[in-house]
Amino acid sequence: MSSDYEYSDEDVDYYDDEDEDMLSPQDDDSDPSDEEMDMDTFGDDFKVPQRAARKSYEVEHESLPQAAVVKLKAADIEHISGIFGVDASTASLLLRYMNWNKERLIEKYMDNASAVSVAAGISPPPKAPASSSAAGPERSQGTSSGARSAPAPKPEPFVCPICFDDSQTAFSALSCDHRFCAGCWNAYITSKIREEGEHAIRCMAEGCSTIAPDPFIHTALGAGSATRERFNELLVRHFVSSNPNLKYCPYPSCTYTVSCPAAASKSALTTIVPTVICGADATPPHKFCFGCAIDSDHRPVICGVAKMWLKKCRDDSETANWIKSNTKECAKCQSTIEKNGGCNHMTCKKCKHEFCWVCMGPWSEHGTAWYSCNRYDEKAGVDARDAQSRSRVSLERYLHYYNRWANHEQSAKLSLELYNKTEKKMEEMQITSELTWIEVQFMKKAVDEVEKCRMTLKWTYAMAYYLEKSNEKELFEDNQRDLEQAVEELSELLESPIDADAISTLRQKVTDKAVYVSKRNEIMLEDTAKGFLEGRWTWNVSVEGFD
C-alpha cells in the first residue's frame, strides 16, 4: 500500500499543477477530495489491467530466472540453519535428504536429531568408529587439508589406499575420517558428477555412507572448474524437481523456472488447466502445461483427459476396433476371420468349425436350409452380432471426434504457410493501397487468432469425446459449433484473393470477424473452465482424480 501512496503523491502534484491552471477560480477546499478521487482512479487504473487479465481459464504463475531459484534455495537453507543452529552446508545436506520438505524435516529432526543426521550422511553411525576393512585408514595419519585436523599425528608416511602413490602429500577426509589423497577425491567427485549426475556423493571407503558437504566438494574440485558449476546446477535441479510448486521450462536450453502453487497438487488438476508461459524472451513464447508433460496449450481440457485422449490416439487400440468391426471370431477356437467373399457357410481354417456368417450359430443347426439363414434369432447368434455392432458404433464415434481433432491440428500446422501467404498479401496491400505497414497488421493478427482458436477447437473434440451425454454437453457443443463456424469463416476470408478496390471493406470484415472469433474463443475457454470449477462436467469413462 505504502508504495502506492508514494507513487500517487507524485501524480497528485502533477494534477495539482493542472488544477491550478485550469480551475483557479475554484475553492481550495475542494482540492483534497479531488486529490483523493484522482488517487483512487489512478490506483484503480494502475491495478485493473493486471487483475482483469486473470480470466477463469488462466492460472496465476510466476516466472523465475535461474538466479531467483538459487535465492529461494538459499533462503530455505538459511531458514533451516537458523532453526537448528547448524551451518549452511549441514542444513543443505539435511534438506537434500528430505527432498527439500522443510516441514517434515523439522518434525523429524526435532524428534530425533542424531538419527536424521546419520541417515542424511552428515555424521557417521555412533557405534562404528573408522575401522574399515581396507588396511589404509589404520595407518592413516598424514598431513590433512580437510576440515578436521588429525588429533594425534604420527610421523609414518601415509599412502592413499586408492592410487598407492606415495608421493602424494595432501590428504583429506570427511567427518568419518576415511583419508584419501586430494587427487583421488578430485577424480572420484568429478566422475560422480560428470558420469552419474549425482549430487549426494558418498565417502570413498567401502560401505561408508557419509555424504560430502558442499564446501568439501568445492575445495576438492578447485575454484572455477566446470564440474563445480555442474555440481551447483545439480543442486538447483534437485531443489526444483523436489518442489511441487516449481517446474523447469521444458523448452530446449531455456533456463527459466515457473512457480505455480495453484497447480501444485494433483487434485487441483481436475479443476484447472495450468497453462503457463516462462519469462524467456522468445517468439513464440515458451508456453507449456504445468500439470503434465504436454509442451503446448491444451486448454480447455484438463490434463487427465488430454492424456487419455493422446494415449488413445497413439495406441493401436483402434486397430483392434477395426478388426472387431470388420471381422468375426470363430465361435469355437476364437481365431479372427475376415470374410472376403463367397457364401455364408464358413469353415474355420484352423479348427474346421462350420458356422453361418450371418447368424454366427453352428452350421449344423441350419439343417437342410443351406445358403439361407433362417436361424437368425438363435441366442448364440444374437449375442455375437450384438457385440459386433456395439464395437462398430464405438469406432465410428471415435473416428468422428478424431477426424475433427486431427483436422484442426493439421490446419494449425498449415498456419505457417498461411503466415507466409499473408505476409505476401500484406506487402501487396501496401503497394496497391494507401495503407501503411501498421494498418495492414490486421491480417497477421487475424492469422494468429485463427491458429489460437484452432488449438482450442482441437482440444474441445478430445473433451467432447469423453463427455457424458447431458444438457451441459449440448451447451458445450453449441459453443464449440459457434467457435468453429466463426473460425472457418475468418479462415476463408484470409485465403480469399485481394481486390484492390475492396481492400478497405476486406479490412473491415477481417477485423470484425477476428474480434468476434476472439470473443467466441474467450467464451469457450471461460465457460469450460468455469464448468470445471463448478464440477459441471461428467465423463463417460473414469478420469483420474474424479470419483
Next chain:
Amino acid sequence: MDARLRRVNKEIADCKNDKSSNINIDLIDNSAFHLRGSFPGPKDTPYEGGTFEVDIVIPESYPFQPVKMKFVTKVYHPNVSSASGAICLDILKDAWSPVLTLKSTLISLQSLLCSPEPNDPQDAEVAKHYTTSKRSFEETARYWTQVYAGGSGSRGKAPARDPQKDEVAIAGLEKAHVDQFEALGFERSKVIDVLRRLNYRGANVANISEDKVVEELLK
C-alpha cells in the same frame, strides 16, 4: 605413469604375491585393462571342484567407477545369467567403492556362489528352480560345475557319456518327465525347453496340469 595403470599393475602384482587366496588374474592380449580372473568354487557348495573364469574390463574412470565383470564359465546360479554370464551384485553397481580391488571383488564373487540371493535374481528361471526345490537346483548346479567348470564333482560321474542325459540334467529336469511328454510325439528338445520354462520340478509338478504342458508344446 597413468594413475589407473599404476593401480591396476599394483593390484595384479599383489594378487600374484598372495598365494593363500587362490585367486588368479591374467592379462588378455597384453592390455592391463582387459583381464581374465579365475578362482576355485567354494567348498561345501555345488560349485566345489570347479574353476570359474571371469572376464574383467577396467573402465576409463577406474577405480572411481566400478569394474565390469562377467562369468566366462557357465554357472548355474540365481544371480548369474545362465546364457550371458552377467552378474547381479551390488558392489558391481551402486555399492562400488574405490577402495575395493580386483582381488576383493573376485572374492565377493566367490562368496556370492556360497550365498545365492534368489529374491534379486539375474536369471529368473534359475531362481524359480532354486526356490521350488533347493535339492534339485543343487544337483543341476553341480552338474554344470562338472560339465563346464571342469570339476570332478562329488558324485564323480564322467560327463557327457550320454548326450541325452546331458541335456535333461543341464536343464535341471527329471528324465522321467521328459520321456513322458516325448512319448506323446513331441520333439525332445522342445519338451525340455517347455518344461524348463514352466519350472516343471519338485512340488511344482503337481501344480501344472498335463494339458497345460501340452498346450505350451503346441504353441
